[in-house]
Amino acid sequence: MDKDPQGLLDSSLMASGTASRSEDEESLAGQKRSSSQALGTIPKRRSSSRFIKRKKFDDELVESSLAKSSTRAKGATGVEPGRCSGSEPSSSEKKKVSKALSTPVPPSPAPAPGLTKRMKKSKQPLQVTKDLGRWKPADDLLLINAVLQTNDLTSVHLGVKFSCRFTLREIQERWYALLYDPVISKLACQAMRQLHPEAIAAIQSKALFSKAEEQLLSKVGSASQPSLETFQDLLHRHPDAFYLSRTAKALQSHWQLMKQYYLLEDQTVQPLPKGDQVLNFSDAEDLIDDSKLKDMRDEVLEHELTVADRRQKREIRQLEQELHKWQVLVDSITGMSSPDFDNQTLAVLRGRMVRYLMRSREITLGRATKDNQIDVDLSLEGPAWKISRKQGVIKLKNNGDFFIANEGRRPIYIDGRPVLCGSKWRLSNNSVVEIASLRFVFLINQDLITLIRAEAAKITPQ
Template sequence: MNNRPRALSMGVVIPPRERTASTNSLTDGDNTKRRSSSRAIKRPKFDDELVESSLGGQSSTPISKVRTRNPSISTTVSDCSVSLPSTPSVTSDVRKRLSSKSSSKRSRKGRSSQVIVTKDLGRWKAIDDLALIIGVQQTCDLLVVQRGIKFSCKFTLGEIQERWYALLYDPTVSRIAQQAMKNLHPDQTESVQAKALYSKKEEEFLGTIKSNSNPVLSTFESILLDNADVFYSSRTAKALMAHWQLQKQYHLLPDQQVPPITKNATVKDFTEAEQQIHDSELYEASDDLLEHELAVASRSSKREVRLLEDQVSKWQVLVDTVTGISPPEFDNQTLAVLRGRLVRYLMRSREITLGRKAAGYNVDVDLALEGPAWKVSRKQGIIKLRNTGDFLIANEGKRPIYVDGKPILANNKAKLNNNSVVEISSLRFIFLINLDLINVIRQETAKLSGHNSQT
């Protein structure tokens, strides 16, 4: 190690640090030597110290009084004039960092206040508070408000009264509710104002229109213009007309009289009123022409039903859509099923043709219902049931048919087993056999063959 003194850029010569400088020997009363470190303990700097240290030119401490960290070195920098470089980039970075911290704190404070506003409302939402305030201003009756306003949830009369007193006398609840109502969307505010209850003065002005008259929309418009100080600000002529019609329907207009119920009047129940009705009065006179037309219509509908029933037995293949719920695969008339991804073809005859339906040419199984079939021939193949109960598929098209991965070329045949995979072009099907019905057919065929052999 080089023991020559190091020269600083400022011209101050500092002697080399030795190991003995970092430790001091202390002697106790019992002549026991104890070693202790003389190095300064490093502690983390806080934000304000970082800012002060970064602003080198603005420090109020004179440079002549700055000492080195190591207390064992007593050299002071006093005889030299040092010009520290200015650090505008560092100060600008610090200021940006502080401004970003303050803005983030403000945003967090705004978010937290908004969360507190929505959280402290509890069951009462801002729409409920607005409807409650408008309802009380219109009617001055909490019972009418409870019966007439549809809140977001069901409130009892005690809860409504408690909430109204809290809005009046509790400054915290009032401030939070006002802030929440200010944050409402204008459409929500308009919907609440449109459903405001009608005051007594408003209904009195509507009662000036007679029940036997037929007012039009212009009548209510004129009333609304002449008495704008009486009606609520969100009232429209159409709303006034609808409310007047409701009053008329329930006999609430002043000129409508409902006969009072006296003490001696007896209210009949349904059974008593039903006994007074004569059944002979309920029957209408018979119309011969109408009965004749109904009979002709029923006859024609029955004829169509019979024709359809006769045609069902002649249908060779029925097409059914594949749904998520797996229905029973077979019935008593289905021999096999050719199941695809979207469509199921129910085979109900001993021989069916596969292919693509075209103009002037029909097939039993139209593969175009399952998917793209432009590469499928019009008559691609034939599936046939033998008397032995075996199914065979014959390729009649140009492209091969794959059964369980084995290609069947044109004019060739292959046997179809239960759960065989049939691939035609890009379409894939699963061939399912009704084993119960096929076993019955095999038994009948065996009986017939045995009877013929005996004869």
Template sequence: MQSGDSTGASVGVSGVQSRSEDEESLGVKDVKRPSAQSFGSGVPKRRSSSRSIKRKKFDDELVESSLVKSSSRVKGPPLIEPVRCLGSELSSSEKKKVTKSGTPLTMVLNPPPMAKRVKKSKQPLHITKDLGRWKPTDDLLLINAVLQTTDLTSVHLGVKFSCRFTLLEIKERWYALLYDPVISKLAWQAMRQLHPEAIAAIQSKALFSQAEQALLAKIGSTSQPKLEVFQELLNKHPAVFHPYRTPKSLLVHWQLLKQYYLLDDQSVQPLPKGDQVLNFSDAEQMVDDVKLKESRDEVLEHELMISDRHQKKEIRQLEQELPRWQVLVDSITGMSMPDFDNQTLAALRGRMVRYLMRSREITLGRATKDKQVDVDLSLEGPAWKISRKQGIIKLKNNGDFFIANEGRRPIYIDGRPVLSGNKWKLNNNSVVEIASLRFVFLINLELISLIKAEAAKMTQQ
């Protein structure tokens, strides 16, 4: 029984505690609700218009809209504090609100302080500069050449590097090797890794200094020095010559000095004056023609002979056709050309071409594959309306020219139509129109007068 009472008492106590907790929670909720309601009654709701035209906002609406925008931007729960507005003029609508609610309230938002960004200090990167186009062999060549000549211009002209460097690039590289610790360190490390044979080959290519050239220039140009002479020179002056010099290299350089007249006993000869100057014709006579003759090529000569034979055959055919030509067609240019020669009786001159009449009778028309005419009018322009044999121009014994129409379409002479089967006399400067093609008929009056005189003599006899 005691245990049952104790359990009942504990249940009762727990029930009382749960009720008290519920009441407390309800009390808190009731307390929170009126505070929220009272706060909501203090801030008027925003009035928005449904009209499409925007109107000017009042002061209270401006305050409310700014509060809404700022509250939407701030993250986290904003802190709201009532603040009394002092020393500010109020509008009529605001004065009414003040009389009703007492003191006006404004929303003051205190956003939480933003965490400052901590900039990470950039650690210096250890960058090794690349040697670029300069190879270790180039650096070694540059150092040896500068030590020999002490002149960067001579180095630029005399040293053959792995690639072409300008004088400015050579200067920059030399100054970098002297004063840039990073580049000089990398260059020395690369040069130390070269093979001994490569180093010896580079050292042997070092330029000759002025002291070395002065000693070599003392050897006479008329003498024929041998390698022993240069070996003795190396033994006498070991401090002057480069340690990698050999008697053979000295001999080669001495021969170059002799070739360019740089030895002490040599002098540059002036050019000969007067008749002693060798001109081109004298040099041509001195050339042996026998040495210039080439061996004969029989195949080439046979081909040339065949081509020559074909060309001569074509020339003969053209010469045989020349007397058959009765009309020569010449292109008319802007230059004034003589219309006649000693063999031309008359000329039919158009806009594009000129037809020369050299026989007593010629035919006019449109040339085709089947039928040829003396004067092809299609060369002047469109001739598809012209007959293949349009007409004939004939010179009579009395010196008069007549044209006979043998085509379908009429021929107009100075505007007068000549129908098919009729004839008409042609005078000098007569205009001949055939199917919209116009020509001027010109007569060689001098030649015609001679023909008339000969005809008169023949009749008298």
């Protein structure tokens, strides 16, 4: 097995490349003759006789060397062999050739020199650049390694993961182009030579396993527990059979995969039963008795589910009836909270975590339990196990003043002053209300309170 895929590819492609280069040189010489015929009728233009050489790329250097050897071998074009090696004729020689060709032959409808140059440049590289953009150098190296390992393009299509999702036809066309197209093969080889050694090592580690490699691995028994030393010894005993980048770890993982799919020599797969004994899914469904699949009715469970459903519907109906009685709206406080007041909010009891919107003239404060429902549940703000179930009441008088009455066992502190059980205190705007280490700020909607006071003043004289 050849261990250098790039060298194999280069040697297989250079023979076909030389013949194609010589044919291209002959076609280019014919085009130069036609352009010189066309120049015979054009008025003479002043130009320099010096030939300014430009730098040549690597592929052009190879082409020019091939052209030199081919023209020297032929040497019968009416011009001296030294002139055919790439040097341009002088201006006087150009005039002689143009006069000799223009007198007996009428000017042919040849394209202008600018068009011929464009045609020369855009003759072939379009397909090459398009093809090279689709196929990366890493893909070409993967393809070459995989074909050398398996000799089967279908296996390469199924087993190799390229950078793009290529079809089987595209892989076949690319492989034939690498073999028989000199331009594509040459550019691909140059691109593969420029790959980093680490990238080449990573690509070689992904090479498919050949049949000879899998045959050697299948001889390792499935009942044994082979270690890395076992596969390392296998590599030393068969260096020619295994690929150059194989490691003991890679052989062990592939052996485990073969063992999983019963591909080892000492493994056998039980054959499927033949004849009428084969049972498919439709036959199995026919054998199932539908009456046995039905569960027996549990009357106790059905009664419990009915009672629970009736209870939930009753709670939903009760909540719907109490929607219009809700007096306080609890809202969580975030960094971008909405304005505290709207047209229906009389005041706000604002805490650190939540805020309570007062939308009626009287609300109750305390700790909500299952049996005791209140308007303001202080347990939403923090630990409220020291707070009474009904701690206090906040009322709005007709004159627009707010008062808080303490009905719990613990005192309520208003701006640092204690309000004992059974007492009440007037609340002003920005008053600090502290109940069992929970602090709130009482904010009053001044615009709405002003309207309430104005309406109360109109009603009072009547």
